[in-house]
Amino acid sequence: MENKDHILLFRVGKSELERIQQKKAEVGIRSMAAYLRKMALEGICIQLDLGDELTEIRALLGRCSSNLNQYARVANTSGNIYAEDIKDLQQLMTEIWDNQRALLKRLSDI
Template sequence: MIKTSRNAEKDSRTQFIKFRVSDEELEAINNKFQNSGMKSKSDFIRTMIMEGHIVIFSETELREIHRLMTTIANNVNQIAVRANSTGKVYDEDIAEIKEEINQIWQPLRYFQSQLLRLKH
């Protein structure tokens, strides 16, 4: 009998890994497996473990980005209200928003660099 590479691969896999998951975790795994287009759940899980990435973002940094975005949104809203009521937009308002946007770029660039590293 001639063994195909697929059969040889299966024969080399003699170890089992068993772990517990909650109902919600199992549902999430099954949904991701179904969306993956892969035919074997074992191949799917093996691929996710061997080739997947774990991305951990700092909650503190995410909260800071959220705070900065909220500040910018509030300032833009205040300028819009003032512009609608007076018909004027002040240079100081625009300068303040530009400064706030510059502050948010640094953490966003950091997150972008972390995500780009995953591609390689």
């Protein structure tokens, strides 16, 4: 067994301490030092970088929304809805769903 001769100190707020104690109790570890050591060595920290995917989905949603508004104006003015406009919207929605599925797949792989 390794000699434990180094000390780590850090401060936490009251709510953080309560949450740490609750999580420690949930896993059944009695010693705070043992719990913190185990979490520091074996715990998982996840940092997500979804900027590109979310930006793409946001842009597609914006385009879809703008197109819908334009089509609604045309329909209200002329009473006509064009098949080509509907196909454009369907294509945008397909892209949005494909991007969302890819993003959810990435998240589920974590």
